[in-house]
Amino acid sequence: MKKYEILEHTTDLKIRAFGKTKEELFLNMLNGMFFGAGAKTENQEFTPRKIKIKSADEQSLLVDFLSEVLAQSDINNEAYLEVKFEKLAKTELEAKIFGVPVKSFGIEIKAVTYHGLEIKKNSGGWEATVLFDI
């Protein structure tokens, strides 16, 4: 199963991610985000960081999750390619994200937007599309 794909967009970074479960969907979108950002990481041990998010609705939870990780990435100069969800409900989540130091980013992602945001469940699993401002 494909994890994510980068879609065409004139100005910004548009990613469609897939997952058999919602946890996998969130993880794959996260991987897509750091791939899209062109993160060059250093080969060092992971630093775990706890995050806890409560959102207004199901769609916002994905945006808020990615925004939280993006902020952590900017503050700690890390990329997060692994997540361990302790709770992933419809509008809430608790998780450990695992950071590795970043040497550089090819692109600076400014923000995760609601523009054209889609999350859907079909027979094959979950699918979401997110537009990142770069």
Add this chain to the structure above:
Amino acid sequence: MTFNMFDKSNFKKISNQLWEISKDFRSDMRVPARIYASEKMLEGILEDRSVDQLINVATLPGILKYALAMPDIHEGYGFPIGGVAAMDVKRGVISPGGVGYDINCGVRLLASSFLHSELVPHLVDLANQISRDVPSGVGRGGRLILKEKEVDEILEGGSVKVVAQGYGEKNDLEKTEEGGCLKGADASLVSARAKGRGRDQLGTLGSGNHFLEIQRVEKIFLPEVAKIFGMRENQITVMIHTGSRGLGHQVATDYVRLMDAKLPSWKIELPDRELASAPLDSEEGQRYFKAMAAAANFAWANRQMITELVRRAWEKVLSHKISGKYNLDLVYDVAHNIAKFEEHEIDGEKVKVCLHRKGATRAFGPGREELPEIYRETGQPVLIPGSMGTASYVMVGTDVAMAESFGSTCHGAGRRMSRAESRRRVSGQTLKKELEAQGIIVRCASLSGLTEEAPLAYKDIDEVVEVVHRAGLAKKVARLVPLAVIKGE
């Protein structure tokens, strides 16, 4: 990719440079939508969703006269890039999507006392020194780490604060839009998260389309005005293009989230969630303005710090090699992603509005009291950066802009091709060679970052500028060509 929703027949031609979609095109429009473009450019504009996005702006509560777009318009989210909207302060809204995530992204121009012929032997050394001394700040942060109290002081003091600490001259403040400090900023309304992101980002360039360029004044169009701006033919200039970095991005993220959740309570229905807005007279609307002003001040302080880093690099290199004055005088600093309270004439009356410029530059004409005395007779300098490796322009604000576009004009070339498409069409190595063959020195950490900003990915800056020049929204003063491009990533 073509969206068939619009074609040219949907537009009323007002002039060769101005097109209008009437208010009755869509039932939720409150005002008409107007686009400044040549007929040829309009055809390009119809190829993405930017017109649809402009029409969405025309639906916002309290919008006055028109939803306006400049010729560099392209698809964004919420507002299109290149959009201008004035909101009634009593009935209207303020929208973070009308400012953009990079709050107070902007441009400043520094004029040297040297001519091109004098600096030719030293350009490589200058480019190397500047690229060493101005950190990109992407991935590793900057060299200065601020304490929380210091971040607060920058948020409320902007350029004024950093100049007081020795990073620049008082004269720099006079030649910065809003004096480098937008009034009303309140650091307590900026989240700890945003401040955390900004702590190591002051004096950093960022990546993407942000850049630093050493340029040559190739042509002067209005000699009298150029003289007042401190510019002459073949002079060497330095242009800095950056914004409020992660701090500003977080402020926008925080307030889009806050407003998105509150929309039902204000009974505001929007065609795009990224248009999230708050009534200007609501607590949330007021809080956003004050937090946005704080982020705008961080951006001005950032450009001021970079200016000083460039000035020091300049003197370090040249003082051993050439005699003369090593000064780099600020011509002007303009914001092109911002919301501000301004007074404009509407139907013969002076009205206070909340003006959103997202990818649009203020272009105040002669006589406005906001302008420094030195530019009050000419109108303000308007700085239009080109895409990497192409020309940039200095223009001057006009009375026409005051009457037609709330004192606004374009902000740059405007993207027309995706980064992926750009990467497919040209390799980093080829592009670097092409630029170097034109005599342009390139200092860029990543070749892929270089291709994404390739000139072919952008509209032709000369065409964009010609449209606003002919429409009278700003007049050409000087054309600048790049000699060295410095990009973080």
